[in-house]
Amino acid sequence: MKMKNEKYMEAKKRYLSEFERFQNSLNGEKAADANKLRLSAFNKFKLLDFPTKKNEDWKDTNVSPILSRNFAPVTFKDEVNDNIEIEDYVFKNFDSNLLVFINGLYSVKHSNIIEKNDNIFIGRLSEFATEFPEKFENYFNSNLNNQTVFGVLNSAYSIDGAIIYLKKNTVLENPLQVLYLNGEGKEDILIQPKNLIVAEEGSQAKVIINYNGTESGKYFTNAVTQIILGENSIVDVYKIENENSTAFHIEDTLINQEKGSVLTHFSLAVGASLTRNDLSSVLQGENIESNLYGLFLTNGTRHVDNHTFVDHAKPNCYSNELYRGILDDDSHGVFRGKIMVREDAQKTNAYQSNKNLLLSEKAGIDTKPQLEIYADDVKCSHGATIGAIDKEAYFYIRSRGIPENIAQSMLIKAFAEDVVESIKIKELKSEINNLIFKTLHRKEL
């Protein structure tokens, strides 16, 4: 039996040696700016190691199941499997701009942009690189220093992603819906989307990013999403992780907000065998509002780890973080919420709350807030609770003749309510409610 460290070293070697084959598949792409980034990322990757328990940030999430398997990065040579029906996976009943990726490859056939004008760019990564080379350089020249080793791996191998770029004072009328349909007809692939959402000064948009598995195959999604809010912009992002139950999902979300901007980020984790979300958000100016909502539902032997970091760099900003976990069977969750309030950031209001509902005796959650406060005139609070179904409420509901499974559904719905309430697209909210109940095999109300 291999020693764990050996496994980790082997995995790293594999990804290093894959790189040559990958570069050879690029052809014309090799010279492009996009490839410059890949090369620097690759060089950075050489210096890093996959995290073990000894890394503070990864001590509760064991990545060896991911590293033990040989996942082959998707390349440009792979063909898009366009024949799949996507109807079942798209959020319906509202108009949206649609970008579809199948196993990480852009599908021209299924994508459909309904809002087109000079102030809006919605499209794939390579198109963006071609149309806006300086912006591409600017946004992707990266933050390699802030990324986890998985983020750097993404940068080394990334071939596509969803981009939305709004010029000043542009309001996107219809939400952008990005669908990553994963696992169809393929096993053991590594899908690495590189998404970018840029709202320049005064712009507004709602974006849905849906990572959806199609069957029971194993694959590994390793995504990086950047969200950049210019002054006074308003952006809502709904991230849905609904991958195959045997798949792995890691996402690095990097958020940067300028003064007066308002962000709402909603993260739902219901699918993968192992999910790790790293979200870090820098509030670069005054009067910024940052709302981070998360809901993770685990069952079977699944494991979901949400790490968040909010950096209050300037005064007078407001951040509100509400993460709720509902854990069943033998599953496990991790929540680490870090808030930093820098010396200059007077009059900061930073709130964090992680509440967890355990539906079975074997389910477990590790929750820890971390506050680093260097300013002296601030209001910060954090709280975490772990509990089971409220017995009194359960009795009350059943005493009205409502059977056990419906009573449980009601209490689960009640528990998730303040997070689900944050969803401003009502058709999406109703589908998310369906998904919650389907995941937990309870009866929908």
Add this chain to the structure above:
Amino acid sequence: MLKIENLHTNVEGNEILKGINLEVNRGEVHAIMGPNGSGKSTLANVLSGNENYEVTSGKVTFDGKNLLDLAIEDRAREGMFLAFQYPIEIAGISNATFLKTALNEKRKYAGLPELSAKDFFDLIKEKSKILKFDESLLQRAVNQGFSGGEKKRNEIFQMLMLNPKLALLDETDSGLDIDALKVVSRGVNTFRSKDNAVILVTHYQRLLDYIVPDFVHVLYKGKIIKSGTKELALELEEKGYDWIKEEPAEIN
């Protein structure tokens, strides 16, 4: 309708009910009174199936069925209703959704089709009027932000909507001012008929001025030590519970 025979109940290992015998027939209103700690709430809770209470011996029949064998929701669906002393707040579920689900579950159990939206709405209107219940409260989450009095009124509103065969009202009058008391009593009096029955658990006689009982039982240290008619309640009001404690126990 309800027959309780020699019921003994433990709570957290302590015996609270020490052999209760009681018969309630259709059309009757029974008041259960007694000093604090006598076991009044225990009786109401045990009948509705609260799992914190353990029946150690005895038998309870409800319309011929063995009540103690039935699950909590089945007791309700068979026609039992408990108006809680301390109603729970449930965020995220509106009063309307809650009631509609309960009503339809009851109908399903009886083999009836679900209520149409219109019929449900009409029923709401009808019952809200009786209790002067503001319909807008129905869109709010169950009991959320309700004052004590509003919560109690909501219990009676639910009772009217669900129309049980046997209503157990657990200290419904506690915390109510005179006006709220009148409205709640009106609700209960509108409900009572020759086909149903009510057990009123109360500490004070005052409620019984508005909801006039057919029978009054005094519960003391887990046993019914005296039974009578509404005059008994007036005697208790006058003489206090100490008087009863000194009297020899009566056998029902």
